[in-house]
Amino acid sequence: MAASVRIAVLKERADGESRVSATPETVKKFIALGAVVAVETGAGADASISDEAYREAGAEVGALDPVVKDADIVFGVQGPEPALLAGAKPGVLLAAVLDPFGQRPRIDAYAAAGIEALAMEFMPRITRAQSMDVLSSQSNLAGYKAVIAAADTYGRAFPMMMTAAGTITAARCFVMGVGVAGLQAIATARRLGAQVSATDVRSATREQIQSLGAKPIFVESVAGIEGEGAGGYATEMSEEYQKAQAELVSSHIAKQDIVITTALIPGRAAPRLISDAQIASMKPGSVIFDLAVAQGGNVEGSVADQVVERHGVKIMGYSNTPAHLAADASALFSRNLYNFLSAFWDKEQGRPILDEEIGDAVRLTKDGKVVNQRLSG
Structure with a gap:
């Protein structure tokens, strides 16, 4: 019988990162597969997990060195420094969000250290991988949080209210970018009563x-531009x-009270959607939440983790929005990891054996080399 696979769960060290990559729920599930966790x-303190x-779930708990010693698999939310994995077995699997385009030197260091690095954000957008998709699970929460934070900053009510003293009109909310985050932002703003x-x-x-x-706002005059690239991502x-888009947005945005921007292109700086001139056209007291602020921002002048006021409009955005909902974000992230590895768990070998379609998509490094095609050149 194969020896039990050892899974190490690291405490996050990045500034502002409050999530954790495993919960007691997923610890129990991995132990049921025969793993040692x-x-x-x-590790879970900031996510309200003691x-x-x-x-109680069956995990060992201890300092970094004994936790990582002889580990076969290491979990993280964000990619750890390679030196933290020095005690792991040769060829250890590392599963986390690794930011391959922004942290290329770290990826090269993983390769040099013999780590097999799996970038969870490279999970292919295919039906059988939906339950493994950390970008979707975390973006879903981010879209919700963006609207809640904007509503809190906005100095007025969201829903229409009819009172004895008169009627309060509903807030107008405009969502730019309708991926997972945008769809959840629409749903949340609707639940709060906005137009x-x-x-x-x-x-x-x-x-x-x-x-x-919600009301769709689309460029009608420019035909034949679908804007959808490989894997369902925007291009x-x-x-x-x-x-044409800028002209349309300029006329529409001037009437809005809340704007949520969500546009990201993998591996590139966030596209600029709102200019200073467009901000100036908005009503004083309006709020813009830039969900892409950590990747350069969709909004001119946005600054991560600060509320910036320009032309009477408050512009805000978090460098790590899901971390503001640490408990739920951790629960979903950890389930994504479990769904990923358990789908490939080989009972005879007692470990995951990745297939080509998903394994090759997420694998960045192996046998001392960077092997992912998206990082070639």
């Missing part, structure tokens, strides 16, 4: 916007489309 002391809760409109470069999202009770638009 070791959790670094305090060390005792991990022990919601939304736009996206992908024409296929029109029906999704309407299904949530950059032509100059003609960008000009």
Whole structure:
């Protein structure tokens, strides 16, 4: 019988990172598969999970060195420094969000250290991988949090209210970018009672916007530009489309009270959606939440983790929005990891054996080399 696989769960060290990559729920599930799970002391504290809760689930809990020693698999939310994994077995699997384009030197260091690094954000957008997709699970929460934070900053009510003293009109909320985060932002703003409109470069999202009770705002004059790249991600638009989009947004945005921007292109800086001139056209007291602020921002002048006021408009955005919902974000992230590895768990070998379609998509390094095609060149 194969020896039990050892899974190490690290405490996050990045500034502002409050999530954890395993919960007592998933610890129990991995142990049921035959694995040994070791959790670094305090790993779940910021997500409201005590060390005792991990022990009750069956995990070992201790300092970094004994947790990582002889580990076969290491879990993280964000990629750890390679030196932290020095005590792990040769060829250890590392599963985390690794930011391969922004942290290329670290990826090269993983390769040099013999680590097999698996980038969870490279999970392919295919049906059988939906339950493994950390970008979707975390973006879902981010879209919700963006609206809640904007509502808190906005100095007025969201829903229409009819009172003896008169009627309060509903807030107007405009969502730019209708991926997972944008769809959840639409749904949340609708639940709060706002009048919601939304736009996206992908024409296929029109029906999704309407299904949530929001008004679609689309460029009609430029035909044949779908804006959808490989794997369902948005791509950059032509100059003609960008000009038409800017004109449309300028006329619409001036009437809005809340704007949520969500546009990201993998491996590139976030596209600029809102200019200073467009901000100046908005009503004083309006709020813009830039969900892409950590990748350069969709909004001119946005600053991560600060509320910036320009032309009477408050612009805000978090460098790590899901971390503001640490308990739920950790629960979903850890389930994504479990769903990923358990799908490939070989009972005879007592360990996951990744297939080509998903394994090759997420694997960055192996046998001392960077092997992912998206990082070639």
